[in-house]
Amino acid sequence: MRESGTRVLLDTVLDGKLIKELSPHAAVIATGGRPRTLPVLSGASRVIDSADLLMDGETVTGRTAVVIGGGSTGCEAAAYLAKLGNEVHLLEVAEDLAAGMEILNRMSLVLSLRKAGVKIYTGAVISGAEGYEIRFKNKSGDAEKITADIIVSSLGIEPDRSAADLAEGSVKNVFVIGDAGRPGSIAAALYDAEIAARRIQAVEF
């Protein structure tokens, strides 16, 4: 980046003052996403995000854990906690875990979770939380509750639009790329970046 002459500002949050100072012809917003939350979980005591759990490498053992969200990250968090010797309950609203995953990989994932003793609840709709108690309706519509020591949220990522909204109000050409536009993958973010760079090159300023 230095070789290309790019000025890099670390420890810097984009704000109105900086936009005014730079007054760019184009802005590429790549601020990523933030973990999605469920309003019904507002009464829960401490909710750990699954990415934080996996990255921080918590070593808690012998506890009861509830993982909310059975996408691939939620399944990974459940497997991780079970391997550490915790009793793990995995709650997923859809009928299948890791619905986007290729079917053979998904079957092997579900088998390994069951083998690790993870209790899987698909079709589970969270209805409330208080302290460390999670209430939900199971797939038959019956009310259930689990009292856990650890609550992990794994509800996916939603775009962080704050910088995009700021830029769109004052910069003529704004390109919102990567997870800030639509949460996806590293490859999708790089594709967006390439398209944005080509479009900036093509724009006549």
Ligand SMILES: Cc1cc2nc3c(=O)[nH]c(=O)nc-3n(C[C@H](O)[C@H](O)[C@H](O)COP(=O)(O)OP(=O)(O)OC[C@H]3O[C@@H](n4cnc5c(N)ncnc54)[C@H](O)[C@@H]3O)c2cc1C
């Ligand atoms: C647990 C987990 C596992 C994943 N595993 C994979 C995988 O195996 N393969 C894969 O392809 N994808 C994976 N992904 C998805 C992948 O990480 C993202 O799609 C990708 O990182 C998106 O890139 P990005 O540049 O849009 O955002 P990010 O990589 O999130 O980068 C955004 C950057 O913007 C900065 N920022 C935020 N707000 C501001 C602001 N106001 N001003 C200045 N800077 C700001 C942030 O600090 C951050 O450095 C995973 C995601 C998660 C959560």
